[in-house]
Amino acid sequence: MIFKVVIVLVLFVIIASLFSALYFLAKDKDAGVRTVKALTIRIGLSITLFVFLLIGYYFNWIPHAAT
Template structure:
């Protein structure tokens, strides 16, 4: 159960970072340093989520289902 909550929280932060990057892209008129930083955070969170899913599958925190 706690694993599902962590996944949903990370997904929420990924979407929030994406929308903050969109906001910075629309409002900032300079080089866009904050946009790049927000997108970098989003990529880091996405990689973290992918690794969490791999670890959860390996340790059977995510149930294996047969097709």
């Protein structure tokens, strides 16, 4: 159960980072440094979540689908 909660929370943070990048892209008048930082955070979180899911599957924290 805790595994699912962590996944959902990380997905919400990823979406929030994506929308903050969109906001910075629309409102900033400079070179977009904050946009790049927000997108970098989003990519880092996405990669971390993917690795976390792979580890969870390997250690059977995520149940295998019935065939």
